[in-house]
Amino acid sequence: MRPSAILFAKTWVFGVVSALVLLAFLAAASSLAEADDAMRTKGVTSPTVSSENPTSTFRMTAESQAATPAPATPGEPTLAVPEDRAAQPPATPPAPAPVSTTTTTEPSTATSAAKSTDTLEPIAEPDPTVPPKVDTAGFNGVVPGRSTMAQVAKQWGPAKETREQDGVTIHRYVIKPFDQVELVASGDKVASIVVRFEKAFPAKIMAEQLGLTNIRPVLVSNELGDILGQAFPEQGVMFAFQQGKQPGQPSMQVSQIVLEPVAADPFVLRAETNLATNFKQNLHDLDEAIKLAPNHGRAHWLRSRVLAAMGRSDEAVEASRRAIEIEGDNARFRVSHAQILSQAGGLHEEAVAETARAIAMSDSRPHVKARAQCLMGDLLADAPEPDWATALKFHMAAVKTAEPLAADRHPAVRLAAKEVLIDAHLGAANDIAWGRFGGKEKAVAEWTRRASALTDELIASDGGTKEHQFRVASRTLGALVGLQGKMDPTDWVREAVRVGDEMIDAAPEADEKQQMRWELGMALFNAVQIYQARKQLDYALECGQEATAYLEPAKEAAPLAPEQQYLLGRLYFRLGAIHAVNRGDHASAVAWFDKAAGLLDAPFSKRPDAELGRQGETLVSMGVSYWEANQQDKAMQLTRGGLAMMKESVAAGAMTAGALSVPYDNLATMQKHLGHAEEAEQMTQLANDARTAREPANQTSTAKKPGETIQR
DSSP: OOHHHHHHHHHOTTOOTTOOHHHHHHHHHHHHHHHTTTOTTTTTTTTSSOOOOOOOOOSSSOSOSOOOOOOOOTTSOBOOOOOOOOOOOOOOOOOOOOOOOSOOSSOOTTSOTTOOOSSOOOOOOOOTTSOOOOOOOOBTTBOTTTOBHHHHHHHHOSOSEEEEETTEEEEEEEETTEEEEEEEEETTEEEEEEEEEEEEEEHHHHHHHTTOTTSOOEEEEOTTOOEEEEEEGGGTEEEEEOOOSSTTOOOOEEEEEEEOOOOHHHHHHHHHHTTTSOHHHHHHHHHHHHHHOTTOHHHHHHHHHHHHHTTOHHHHHHHHHHHHHHOTTOHHHHHHHHHHHHHHSSOHHHHHHHHHHHHHTOTTOHHHHHHHHHHHHHHHHTSSSOOHHHHHHHHHHHHHHHGGGGGOSSHHHHHHHHHHHHHHHHHHHHHHHHSSOBSHHHHHHHHHHHHHHHHHHHHHHSOOOHHHHHHHHHHHHHHHHHTTTSSOOHHHHHHHHHHHHHHHHHOSSHHHHHHHHHHHHHHHHHHHHHHHHTTOHHHHHHHHHHHHHHHSOOTTSOOOOHHHHHHHHHHHHHHHHIIIIISOOHHHHHHHHHHHHHHHSSOOSSSSSHHHHHHHHHHHHHHHHHHHTTOHHHHHHHHHHHHHHHHHHHHTTSSOGGGGHHHHHHHHHHHHHTTOHHHHHHHHHHHHHHHHOOOOTTOOOGGGSTTOOOOO
């Protein structure tokens, strides 16, 4: 136990002896951390990828037809809707106590001991554009962490009282006008100083008097969410608050000031408190914390989450690995690590293994286990070969684990449980929509309705935000893609746009605005597919136009990551496909394909998997429209490029050899029209060979997956 913690406990004016400084910091940090392994840093549990269906090959058209999911066969389960447990009536959140702005009659701690005044003197307003200097604050010539006890004796004179408490020596000084100035030493150095006031002062005025207004403070709470004080990380200053008159309402009245050497914990706490916003500031805080404490596991963990939210996947993976190297037995860290691995691409198996470890080690922490179970469901649903039935089992297990915790007295556990319940309901809706189940439409509607109701209750009683509303709307649209047009998405589209626009406007940093624009654009991409499946082509094109406006980066914005470029290319392709296939308008299709080609002509996948084969199919389909638009050279180039990708995918066992018959047939047709009879005959023979090829047992065709676009 740090000496300063003991001193702080001893001098806590309203007698909360157990409220130690260090424990307060750790409780607040733990409270925030455990509350959100759902990655409220946008885009981890709600991946910023489209739910666009895997494509089948087309012969002479583009990917565009609505997929026909396999009908339920006799003996397949018809899902019951989730049990309707009525949400508790929302409690009205307490209003914060008003903060006094009147001057006090007690002298400021910033004044010299020899100076006494009847009022607190105003100081010049600091320049907010100047970053605060990181330097430990001192009191009356003594600086914690630097001053020696000999220097204290010279500066302050002898202590009025010295006592031992829990193995720590506490020295009490009288430095007028303060009768209670207590100091703890560590060896020969001052470890901490506590100045206790006879009368409490408003925190705002105290910060002004001490020149702390250019520092972003962070509130410090205990595990029950009670606000104990306020910390100023850059100077090692903490205000201890007088106990509020009503439970749950902080007084914002400073009864003590604690000075300690600048340390990592307050920086970590401030970043964690603001984790869902202010990405650059959070990253700065966490970098500062790691500079002060290189092996601070929590700092590396939070840093990985911020980097993931900023789309810096490779750096996020590195930071996350470092966190679990430091604290390998921390299940929360492993859950986050798995989420980040799944985002990075190509690391799905490792993500599943990490999630399994987290589930196994979190029996004593059910709120963490519930999050891990929910994540396992998400991973199985997003696998190269999705297992919707098993994914549903994990999502329902997460609901069962989290449900009793939604009324827990600890705010952190309660919030974590409620967030899991929302995500698990959305995950179950997705599993049902894309899987082979009967009664899908009714079940999906009920699971999403319950997710929305849970979100409303979270906002009303436990500090839920617009991010939760957007999560429900965007993930519901992803699920509805799997129903292939059997449910009208209009209400969810409107909700996503309404909330998304509000979040974009409110985002304080350009990076956050761009990230939120991306997420809203991907939600609209899903709407394009749903309206296309419903044959509501005007709505599909309208949503597509809006989606491109959100997804295309502004000139001054950071460039898109490769996976983002690929998804934008797929949106362009799909809009072109609507013109080509549904309207027979190849000229308009080519206008979109011109934008798509530069984003899709190079292999996106890092390995020859099903996505590489799908990308090849896309190029082959685009080649058809270029041929019809009398751009033969471009058509041949795209078809050959697509064929090469598909062959690589077939060789890796990720695509059936029969899929190659389409590009070979297309090339045969093109060669024949160009008068190249020998080449045309050769392509025809290769197409026939592909159709009759014996498929190895481990090969799969993307055309057999639920939601696959049908052949034409």
